[in-house]
Amino acid sequence: MDRFKTHVxxxxxxxxxxxxxxxxxxxxxxxxxxxxxxxxxxLPCFGFAKVLGQSPAAIAxxxxxxxxxxxxxxxxxxxxxxxxxxxxxxxxxxxxxxxSQEQFTTDQPRTVLIEHTSANPNGPFHVGRARNAIxxxxxxxxxxxxxxNVTAEYYVDxxxxxxxxxxxxxxxxxxxxxxxxxxxxxPVNAQWAHKADHQRVRFYQAAQILRQDEEVKxxxxxxxxxxxxxxxxxxxxxxxxxxxxYQPVLDGMxxxxxxxxxxxxxxxxxxxxxTNGDVAELMETLQGLEIHGEAExxxxxxxxxxxxxxxxxxxxxRRGDGSSLYATRDIAYHRWKWQQSNALVNxxxxxxxxxxxxxxxxxxxxxxxRPEVVFYSFIKLxxxxxxxxxxxxxxxxxxxxxxxxxxxxxxxxxxxxYHEEDVIRIAEAVGTSAxxxxxxxxxxxxxFTFRWEDALTFEAGSAPFAMYSHTRACSISAKVAxxxxxxxxxxxxxxDEIPEGMRSLLRALCTQRDVLxxxxxxxxxxxxxxxxxxxxxxxxxxxRDCPIVDGDTVNEFYFAVSELARERxxxxxxxxxxxxxxxx
RNA sequence: GGGCGUGUAGCACAGCUGGAUAAUGCAUCGGCCUCCUAAGCCGAAGAUCGCGGGUUCGAAUCCUGCCGCGCCCGCCA
Numbered sequence: 001m002d003r004f005k006t007h008v009x010x011x012x013x014x015x016x017x018x019x020x021x022x023x024x025x026x027x028x029x030x031x032x033x034x035x036x037x038x039x040x041x042x043l044p045c046f047g048f049a050k051v052l053g054q055s056p057a058a059i060a061x062x063x064x065x066x067x068x069x070x071x072x073x074x075x076x077x078x079x080x081x082x083x084x085x086x087x088x089x090x091x092x093x094x095x096x097x098x099x100s101q102e103q104f105t106t107d108q109p110r111t112v113l114i115e116h117t118s119a120n121p122n123g124p125f126h127v128g129r130a131r132n133a134i135x136x137x138x139x140x141x142x143x144x145x146x147x148x149n150v151t152a153e154y155y156v157d158x159x160x161x162x163x164x165x166x167x168x169x170x171x172x173x174x175x176x177x178x179x180x181x182x183x184x185x186x187p188v189n190a191q192w193a194h195k196a197d198h199q200r201v202r203f204y205q206a207a208q209i210l211r212q213d214e215e216v217k218x219x220x221x222x223x224x225x226x227x228x229x230x231x232x233x234x235x236x237x238x239x240x241x242x243x244x245x246y247q248p249v250l251d252g253m254x255x256x257x258x259x260x261x262x263x264x265x266x267x268x269x270x271x272x273x274x275t276n277g278d279v280a281e282l283m284e285t286l287q288g289l290e291i292h293g294e295a296e297x298x299x300x301x302x303x304x305x306x307x308x309x310x311x312x313x314x315x316x317x318r319r320g321d322g323s324s325l326y327a328t329r330d331i332a333y334h335r336w337k338w339q340q341s342n343a344l345v346n347x348x349x350x351x352x353x354x355x356x357x358x359x360x361x362x363x364x365x366x367x368x369x370r371p372e373v374v375f376y377s378f379i380k381l382x383x384x385x386x387x388x389x390x391x392x393x394x395x396x397x398x399x400x401x402x403x404x405x406x407x408x409x410x411x412x413x414x415x416x417x418y419h420e421e422d423v424i425r426i427a428e429a430v431g432t433s434a435x436x437x438x439x440x441x442x443x444x445x446x447x448f449t450f451r452w453e454d455a456l457t458f459e460a461g462s463a464p465f466a467m468y469s470h471t472r473a474c475s476i477s478a479k480v481a482x483x484x485x486x487x488x489x490x491x492x493x494x495x496d497e498i499p500e501g502m503r504s505l506l507r508a509l510c511t512q513r514d515v516l517x518x519x520x521x522x523x524x525x526x527x528x529x530x531x532x533x534x535x536x537x538x539x540x541x542x543x544r545d546c547p548i549v550d551g552d553t554v555n556e557f558y559f560a561v562s563e564l565a566r567e568r569x570x571x572x573x574x575x576x577x578x579x580x581x582x583x584x
Numbered sequence: 585g586g587g588c589g590u591g592u593a594g595c596a597c598a599g600c601u602g603g604a605u606a607a608u609g610c611a612u613c614g615g616c617c618u619c620c621u622a623a624g625c626c627g628a629a630g631a632u633c634g635c636g637g638g639u640u641c642g643a644a645u646c647c648u649g650c651c652g653c654g655c656c657c658g659c660c661a
Contacts, residue, residue, distance in 0.1 A: 034604075044603050046641065056641085080604055120661075160661045228660095299659045311587045312657050319659045326661050350655050353588060377589075377654070414623065430623085442597070445589060447654060454596075454610090458623055461597090461609035468623050476620050530598065533608075540624060549620055562620095584623075 001032060001040055001507075002514050003095060004087045007072040008041055012083075015066045019059075021048050032511075039077070039084035040507065046081060056081030074495055089498040092506040097490065097560055104513055105147030112148050113341035114140050117257070117264075118155040120162045121250035123201030124192070125257060126393040127450050128386035131376050134439045136347040137262040138525040138576055139374065145575040146520045151341065154264045155333065156250065158242055159231040159271045160326065164224050166200065167245035169207035172223075181206040192397055197252030200245070232323040234275045256396045260432050261577045273332040279324045282332045286317055289365055295320070307361045315358045330359050335368060344371035345523065349378060350445075374523045376444035382451065394450060403431030406456045407464075411584070429579035430464050431456075436577050437463035441529040461533060463578045469536035470573060472543055473566035474582045479549050480559055490560045501545025502561060505538040509568055516575070525576070532572040539565050 009027060016022045024047060033042040045056040045063070052059060060078035067076045072095075074088040116136020119129045140152045157163065169178075179187075182202060192198040211217050211224075230238040257263070273279050283300070286292060291303045297320035305313030317328040337344050348356055353375060360370030380386065386393045408427035411418060418426070438455045442448055458464040498506075512531060519528040542565070548558045573580040 028601090031603090034599090034607085038604075042604085044642095046603070049641075082604065157661070162661065295659075297659075301659085309587095316659050321659090323659095325659070350589070352656090354656055355661095357588095375589085380654090410623070415621085446597080447590070449596095451596090457610075459610075460624085462623085464623055465609095468621080472621065472624085479620060526598085530608080537608095543620075544625060547620070583621075 001087070001510050002517075004040060004072055004085075004092075004510065005030060007070060008085050011067050011070060011073070012043065012063065015063055016048075018066075019048075019052060019062075021051050024048065024051070033084060036504065036507070038079070038082070039075070039086040041085040041087075043083040043085075044081065045083060087507070087510070089495045089503050089506055090492050091495075092510055093498065093502075093557075093561065094492045096506065096509050096564060097492070105145075106517070109147045109149060110343045111150075111341050112143055112343040112345060113151045113153060113337055114143070114345045114347070115153045115155055115337070116140075116347035117262075118157065119253065120157050120160065121246040121253060122162045122166050122204050123249065124195070124197040125253045125396040126386055127381075127396060127399055128379050128393065130396055130435075131379050131439055131444070131448065132347050132349065133257055133262050134260070134436050134577070135374065135376055135444055135525065137260075138436075138440050139345060139347065139520075139523060141575050141577055142516065142520050142525055142528060145571065146516055148520070151266060152264045153266045153268060153337075156246075156267050156269045158246060158269045159228075159239065159274070161224065161228050162204075163242045163246050164227040164231065165207050165211075166204045166249070167242050168220070168224050168227060169203035170200065170245050171241075173203055173206055175202075178202050178206040181209050189395075189398065191401065192395075195252045195255070195397070196248030197250075197256075198395075198397070200249050229321075229323065231271065232274065234271065236275070239271050239275075256400070259400055260396075260436060261579075268333070268336075270326075270329050270333070273329050273336065274324065278332040278336065279329055282335070283318050283324065283328065285366065286362070291365065298322070302362060302365070304358060304361050307365065309357065309361060311354075315362065317362075327355055327359055330355075331362050331366075334359060334363055334371060335366070337371075338368055344369075346371050346373045348373055348375055350375050351378075372523065374444060377447045379439075379448045379450050382449055399435060399455065400432060402452070403435050403456055404428050405431075407431040407434070407458065410458055415584075426581060426584050429581050430458065430467065430584065433463035433467060433573075433578035434458060437466075437529065440525050440576060441533075443524065443526045460537075463573075463576075464584070466532050466536040466569065466573060467578060467581055467584060469539040469543075470566065470569040470580050471583050473539065473562055473569060476548050476559070476562050477566060478582075480554050483549065483552055483554060485552075485554060488556060490556050493557060499545045501541040501543075502558075505535075505542040505561065505565060508535040508538040509565065512568055512572065528572070529576055532569075532576065535565070535569060535572060539569065 009030065012030065013022065013026055016024070016026060029047060030041055030043045033039045045059040048059050049056050057078070057080065060081050060083045063083050064076050064078040072088055072091040074086045077084045114136060117133040119125065119132070137152070140150050143150045179202070182205060188198050188202065211220055227238055231242060286302060287300060289302060291306050293301050293303055293314070295301065299316055299320045300318035301314040301316040303313055304315050317325055319325065334344070356373050363370050378385065381392065381394065383392065404427045407430040408423055411423045411426050434457065435455055439448070512535065515528055515531040519525055546558045548555050548562055570580040
C-alpha cells in the first residue's frame with residue numbers, strides 16, 4: 001500500500017496547506033487502517049484540532065469534501081474525526097498486474113553478512129537450538145527476497161571447553177565404558193545410530209558425568225584444562241585433534257539443518273583469529289585504550305562503565321596467563337567480518353545479551369560499528385530447559401521424523417489415491433515446513449515452550465494452510481493450461497464489478513511488499529509469516545467467490561489475479577523456507 | 585541485590601515509534617462437499633490488555649511503583 005500512499009499524500013497535503021496546517025508531519029500521521037471496513041489508509045485529525053481551532057470531526061469533514069477525485073481512490077470518508085481512504089479495486093488490480101519483478105525488490109540493495117546458528121559442535125541439533133537456525137535462515141531468505149546480497153555464515157567454536165571435553169572423551173573412553181556410564185539414560189535411537197553426531201554425543205555426555213565424579217574429576221579437569229590452554233595458545237596438534245573430534249558431529253548437525261532447507265555459504269573457525277595473530281594484535285591495541293585496566297594477577301580488562309555499561313562494568317579480555325577469552329576472539333572475528341561486508345547481522349540467544357553489549361561497546365571504542373543483533377528467547381520443554389549435557393532434549397532428527405510420519409498419516413487419509421512415494425514426498429515437505437513455521441511465526445523475544453501438538457498442527461494458522469492455498473492456485477493453473485485457449489490481453493473491469501472476495505486478496509497482494517520491507521529492516525520475520533497467512537486466507541475467499549473455469553471458458557481477469565497470487569504465495573512460502581508444493 | 589526481556593479470551597499468539605469496535609489460530613457451539621483439492625469456507629460465543637499511580641484531547645502501547653515468569657551479572661563458552 002506504499003504506492004497507494006504516494007498517490008494519496010499529495011491530495012491531502014494540498015488541502016492542509018490551504019487550511020494552514022501544511023507544516024505537520026503528514027506522512028507519519030497517515031497510516032494503514034486498522035480494520036478492513038475502515039479503508040486502507042487513515043488520517044487521524046486530532047492533531048490538527050489545536051492548530052486549526054476546529055474539532056477533529058469538522059476538519060475530517062471539510063477535508064473529505066475538498067479532496068479531489070483520483071483514479072486510485074475509491075472513497076474518502078470522514079468518520080469520528082478520522083479521514084479514511086479506500087483504494088480502488090480496479091486500480092489495485094491494474095497496478096499489481098503491471099508490476100515487474102524489479103519493482104518488488106529494493107532499489108537500494110545492501111550486502112549483508114548474517115551469522116546464525118553457530119552452535120557448539122558437541123551433539124545432535126536439538127529443538128532448543130532450532131530457533132536460532134530457523135530465525136537466521138529466514139532472515140537470510142527474506143533479505144534475498146528483498147534483493148539484498150547475503151552471505152550466511154556459521155562461526156565454528158572449535159577451541160572451547162565443550163570441544164575439549166568431546167575430544168578428551170573420544171580419546172580416553174571406550175564405547176563400552178560410555179554406555180555403562182549412560183545406562184540410566186535412554187539408548188541411542190537406532191534410526192540415528194549411523195550418524196556421528198548421535199554417536200559422539202554419548203561420549204560427551206559420559207564425560208560430563210565423570211566430571212562430577214569425586215574420584216576422577218580432578219585428573220579429568222586437569223587434562224581438559226591443559227587441552228583448552230593449548231588450544232587458546234594456538235597449538236596446532238591440539239586444534240587438529242579437536243577438529244577430528246567435532247567435524248563429524250558438525251557434519252551430522254548440518255545434515256539435519258539441510259533437511260530443514262538451512263544451508264551456509266561459509267564456515268569460519270574461531271581458532272583462525274588466534275593462529276593468524278589477529279587476537280594478539282587486538283589485545284595489544286586494547287591495552288593502549290584509555291579505559292584499559294589491569295588486575296593484580298596480570299589479567300586485562302576494559303572499564304566499560306565509562307561508556308555507559310551498567311552492572312558489572314569490568315570487561316575482561318585477557319587472562320592472567322596472557323591467553324584470550326571467547327569475547328576477545330569474538331571482537332577479532334567482528335573486525336574481520338567488517339572487512340567482508342557493510343552490514344552485519346547476528347542471531348543470538350538472550351543469554352548473550354551482556355556479552356554482545358561488551359563486544360559492541362569495544363568495537364565502538366576501536367572506531368568500528370557494532371553489528372545489528374537479533375536476540376531470541378529460549379525454547380523450553382514443558383518439563384523445563386533443554387540441555388545436551390543432561391540429556392533432556394528433543395532432537396531435531398526425531399522431531400522431523402515424527403512430523404513427516406504424522407503428515408503422511410494425514411495425506412493417506414485425505415488422498416487415498418496417492419502413490420506411497422508421493423505421500424512421502426508431500427509428507428516430508430509438509431512436516432518440515434510445519435516445524436519451521438511453528439517457530440518463525442512467534443516473535444523472537446517471546447518465550448517459547450515446545451509442544452508436539454503445536455509443532456504438528458496442519459490446520460489454519462500453520463504452514464500447510466498457506467501451502468494448501470498455493471496448491472489450489474496451482475491446480476487452477478494446470479486446469480487452465482489443459483483447456484488451451486488463444487492468448488488474449490486482460491482487461492480490468494470497473495471496481496463495482498470486482499467481487500468482495502477479490503478485494504481482500506488485492507489488498508493482501510498490495511501490502512506484501514510493505515510487510516517484507518519492514519520484516520527485513522527490523523529483522524522481524526514473524527510479520528511476514530503473519531502476512532502470508534493473511535494472503536492465503538484472502539486467496540481462499542477469492543477461490544470461493546470468483547470461479548475461474550466454467551466448462552471450457554476461462555475468466556481471464558480472475559485467472560490473471562489467481563496467477564499473480566500463485567506467484568506471490570510461492571514467493572512468500574519460499575521466503576520463509578516452506579516448500580511450495582503443486583499438490584498435497 | 586543489580587541489568588535486560590516478558591505478562592493480552594480456557595490455551596497459544598498479533599498489535600507496543602500513542603489514535604476508532606484489541607486481530608488471528610486452537611479448543612467450544614451451529615451451518616456448508618452433485619460445484620476449480622473440505623489440510624477449506626461461513627457464523628456464534630469468549631478479553632477488568634498482570635495490579636496501582638501518572639502524562640495526554642486520547643494509553644494494551646509512553647513514564648513510574650509493585651507482583652509473576654525468563655535470561656544474564658565467570659580471568660567459562
